[in-house]
Amino acid sequence: AQTVTQSQPEMSVQEAETVTLSCTYDTSESNYYLFWYKQPPSRQMILVIRQEAYKQQNATENRFSVNFQKAAKSFSLKISDSQLGDTAMYFCALGQGAQKLVFGQGTRLTINP
Amino acid sequence: NAGVTQTPKFQVLKTGQSMTLQCAQDMNHEYMSWYRQDPGMGLRLIHYSVGAGITDQGEVPNGYNVSRSTTEDFPLRLLSAAPSQTSVYFCASTEAFLRAGYGYTFGSGTRLTVV
Numbered sequence: 001a002q003t004v005t006q007s008q009p010e011m012s013v014q015e016a017e018t019v020t021l022s023c024t025y026d027t028s029e030s031n032y033y034l035f036w037y038k039q040p041p042s043r044q045m046i047l048v049i050r051q052e053a054y055k056q057q058n059a060t061e062n063r064f065s066v067n068f069q070k071a072a073k074s075f076s077l078k079i080s081d082s083q084l085g086d087t088a089m090y091f092c093a094l095g096q097g098a099q100k101l102v103f104g105q106g107t108r109l110t111i112n113p
Numbered sequence: 114n115a116g117v118t119q120t121p122k123f124q125v126l127k128t129g130q131s132m133t134l135q136c137a138q139d140m141n142h143e144y145m146s147w148y149r150q151d152p153g154m155g156l157r158l159i160h161y162s163v164g165a166g167i168t169d170q171g172e173v174p175n176g177y178n179v180s181r182s183t184t185e186d187f188p189l190r191l192l193s194a195a196p197s198q199t200s201v202y203f204c205a206s207t208e209a210f211l212r213a214g215y216g217y218t219f220g221s222g223t224r225l226t227v228v
Contacts, residue, residue, distance in 0.1 A: 044222075
C-alpha cells in the first residue's frame, strides 16, 4: 500500500523567511509522481509543484522548490521569501497511474507579518 | 472558463436523505475522481473513473455510488446520508499520468453537513 506522511501538523514563520515542509512516502513502484498542493482558506486545491520520480533534478517553480531524495523516500517543499499569501494548508501527494492520488495529512502554514 | 465545476457548494441533509453531487469538466480529461476531506486525514479517494462507462472503488467507497455516462460528467450519489458523511467533497480530473504528469485539477469543493 502507498502511504504519505507529513509529520508537521502546523508551522509558523515570519514574512520573508524561508520555510521547509517535510513529506515522506512509501511505495513499491519505480514510476510515480509527487505533488505539493496548496489549500488556502478559499478551500480551492492549487497545484504548487510536481516531481517525476525518474527525474533526478529537483523541481523548481519561482519561490517554491523541492528536495527529492528517492532512496530515502523523502519529498520536502522549500518556500523562499515567504509571503502572507502563502498562508494555507499544504498537502503532499503521491500519484501512481492516473487512478488516484494518496495524500498526506497536511501541514497548516502561517506566515506572520 | 475551463476547469472542474462542482455543484452545490454547500448542502445540509437530514440523516437518511439521498442526494447527488454534480461534477463536470470541460478539458476532455479521461480520468475523474471523488475525494473527501476530513480534518487531520488529508483527502481520501471515494471512487474514480478512467473513462466513460468505467468506474472503480477507492479507499472509502461505502455509502456512495457513481456512474460515468459521458467524458464530461461524474456525479457522486449519497444513497442514505449518515452523519459520518459530513465532510468536504472534491471532484478532480486529469489526463493520463504517464502521458502528461500534470496532476489533478480540482473543483472548488462541496461542504456537506448531515444532521
